[in-house]
Amino acid sequence: MSYPHAFTPCRRRLSFEEISTQGPLSISYIALPPSLPHHFEAGRKMSSRRSRISEEEINELVSKLQSLLPEARRRGSGRASASKLLKETCNYIRKLNREVDDLSNRLSALMATMDSDSAEADIIRSLLRS
Amino acid sequence: MTISNGDGDSAAKDGRRERKRKRRAEPSLVKWKTEGEQKTYSSKLIEALRRVRRSSATGAASAATDHSRSRAVREAADRALAAAARGRTRWSRAILCGRTLKRRVLPRAGRPKPVGPARAAERSKPPALKTKARVLGRLVPGCRKLPLPSLLEEVSDYIAALEMQIRAMSVIAEALSAVGGAPSPAQTEGPM
Numbered sequence: 001m002s003y004p005h006a007f008t009p010c011r012r013r014l015s016f017e018e019i020s021t022q023g024p025l026s027i028s029y030i031a032l033p034p035s036l037p038h039h040f041e042a043g044r045k046m047s048s049r050r051s052r053i054s055e056e057e058i059n060e061l062v063s064k065l066q067s068l069l070p071e072a073r074r075r076g077s078g079r080a081s082a083s084k085l086l087k088e089t090c091n092y093i094r095k096l097n098r099e100v101d102d103l104s105n106r107l108s109a110l111m112a113t114m115d116s117d118s119a120e121a122d123i124i125r126s127l128l129r130s
Numbered sequence: 131m132t133i134s135n136g137d138g139d140s141a142a143k144d145g146r147r148e149r150k151r152k153r154r155a156e157p158s159l160v161k162w163k164t165e166g167e168q169k170t171y172s173s174k175l176i177e178a179l180r181r182v183r184r185s186s187a188t189g190a191a192s193a194a195t196d197h198s199r200s201r202a203v204r205e206a207a208d209r210a211l212a213a214a215a216r217g218r219t220r221w222s223r224a225i226l227c228g229r230t231l232k233r234r235v236l237p238r239a240g241r242p243k244p245v246g247p248a249r250a251a252e253r254s255k256p257p258a259l260k261t262k263a264r265v266l267g268r269l270v271p272g273c274r275k276l277p278l279p280s281l282l283e284e285v286s287d288y289i290a291a292l293e294m295q296i297r298a299m300s301v302i303a304e305a306l307s308a309v310g311g312a313p314s315p316a317q318t319e320g321p322m
Binding site: 068092096101107 | 179182196199202204207259262263266270278279286289290292293295300307
């Protein structure tokens with residue numbers, strides 16, 4: 001059996017691979033190794049080992065994420081629950097997106113009122129200075 | 131001339147492997163906090179803004195509603211941010227090629243549901259965490275189907291980049307509003 005590096009057959013096979021191996025990371029780069037049967041078996045074994053280890057990894061990464069959120073810095077890292085941290089992260093990203101949208105609204109309004117190019121040169125100069 | 135390739139090779143391989151591992155290590159978050167990076171981003175953003183203004187001025191002035199203009203500004207800012215990331219992260223690559231692909235109809239391959247009873251033994255991630263991780267993956271561009279550890283790395287870089295974007299844009303907004311308000315030249319403004 002040959003496993004050509006073509007795209008359409010890979011996609012079908014990848015759905016099975018997704019079940020047996022660790023994750024869909026391989027889907028985005030559709031390039032299957034030629035030794036496929038070994039890959040499947042190794043994937044199944046790897047997934048069982050990985051999910052046992054991954055819980056500690058997850059807690060580690062989540063605690064690292066906690067340091068990024070502004071909330072944790074205030075409360076002195078009392079919140080250790082992973083699900084709460086994920087929720088706070090989602091809210092924080094949404095809040096940041098909203099701020100960026102507000103700022104872009106403001107900028108577009110300012111750009112509409114301002115007409116001369118000399119103003120921008122002044123801005124650039126002030127930016128370079130400070 | 132005896133060339134002991136055994137040890138040399140393995141050492142070289144280890145060095146290469148270590149280097150590969152180090153290269154694939156997480157992108158440093160410190161760069162998003164440096165002033166230099168912010169200034170680079172600000173200048174890129176100003177250029178993009180100038181282009182947007184020119185295109186909206188030359189184009190149909192009636193069609194240039196506030197909403198479309200602010201959306202153009204937001205997209206330009208995001209693209210500049212993704213360019214500043216130098217393509218090391220997934221979200222930046224997704225933004226850079228996603229802005230053209232999102233408009234077209236993407237062939238949505240049906241999401242294959244993972245076979246539950248087959249992997250019932252390994253249920254280390256409770257479904258609550260899984261759903262939250264999926265929501266998080268949808269928030270960050272290009273990270274929908276990412277496993278959790280890589281997703282968290284992308285998220286941390288994305289958050290740092292967004293914070294820098296907000297800082298830079300607020301500086302520019304302040305500068306523009308200050309210049310627009312006072313018609314006097316910037317020299318009299320003094321250091322901001």
